[in-house]
Amino acid sequence: MIDASDNHPYTDEDCPPPNVDPEAGLPTVLVAAIALIDIDGRVLLAERPAGKSMAGLWEFPGGKVETGEIPEAALIREVREELAIDISAACLAPFAFASHSYEKFHLLMPLFLCRKWHGLVDPQEGQRVKWVRISGLSDYPMPPADEPLVAMLRDFL
Numbered sequence: 001m002i003d004a005s006d007n008h009p010y011t012d013e014d015c016p017p018p019n020v021d022p023e024a025g026l027p028t029v030l031v032a033a034i035a036l037i038d039i040d041g042r043v044l045l046a047e048r049p050a051g052k053s054m055a056g057l058w059e060f061p062g063g064k065v066e067t068g069e070i071p072e073a074a075l076i077r078e079v080r081e082e083l084a085i086d087i088s089a090a091c092l093a094p095f096a097f098a099s100h101s102y103e104k105f106h107l108l109m110p111l112f113l114c115r116k117w118h119g120l121v122d123p124q125e126g127q128r129v130k131w132v133r134i135s136g137l138s139d140y141p142m143p144p145a146d147e148p149l150v151a152m153l154r155d156f157l
């Protein structure tokens with residue numbers, strides 16, 4: 001019998017620290033997120049408002065996908081509600097996803113890139129927003145689930 005592990009040089013020690021617990025039986029929550037990228041290559045981050053979980057951390061705009069909704073529709077709805085801009089599904093490019101166990105739920109979060117929208121970003125929920133250069137992203141503390149996404153964005157942009 002051939003052991004597949006003979007065919008590659010990696011060991012378990014080469015894997016990053018686990019951010020998932022397959023045994024925990026957590027419910028999966030689907031959240032759609034967007035990296036809006038402006039003409040200078042800066043990315044829009046929004047601060048999670050006081051009163052919400054992880055308040056004060058900076059995140060990609062977006063939110064929970066509701067029952068019967070697809071992620072793109074959730075994003076169109078969320079950026080209208082939160083930022084007062086209009087995006088079209090055609091301008092949403094699937095980029096990567098986060099899969100991360102928090103204490104009470106497992107987050108599955110596709111991240112879409114978008115370089116074209118209508119209107120000016122105008123925060124509707126009192127949240128602070130910031131256009132951030134890729135090199136400056138590490139100055140903004142983000143939820144732990146976002147770490148690998150930021151690394152991928154840095155490589156991509």
Ligand SMILES: Nc1nc2c([nH]c(=O)n2[C@H]2C[C@H](O)[C@@H](COP(=O)(O)OP(=O)(O)OP(=O)(O)O)O2)c(=O)[nH]1
Binds near residue numbers: 032058107143146
């Ligand atoms: N939008 C967004 N959520 C993130 C990111 N990273 C991350 O761990 N999350 C988590 C935080 C929350 O647990 C969840 C998003 O839920 P939320 O409460 O903000 O959802 P929502 O915008 O629909 O808000 P609400 O109507 O439920 O108040 O995903 C991210 O970069 N962007």
Ligand SMILES: [Mg+2]
Binds near residue numbers: 061062063064
């Ligand atoms: Mg939200």
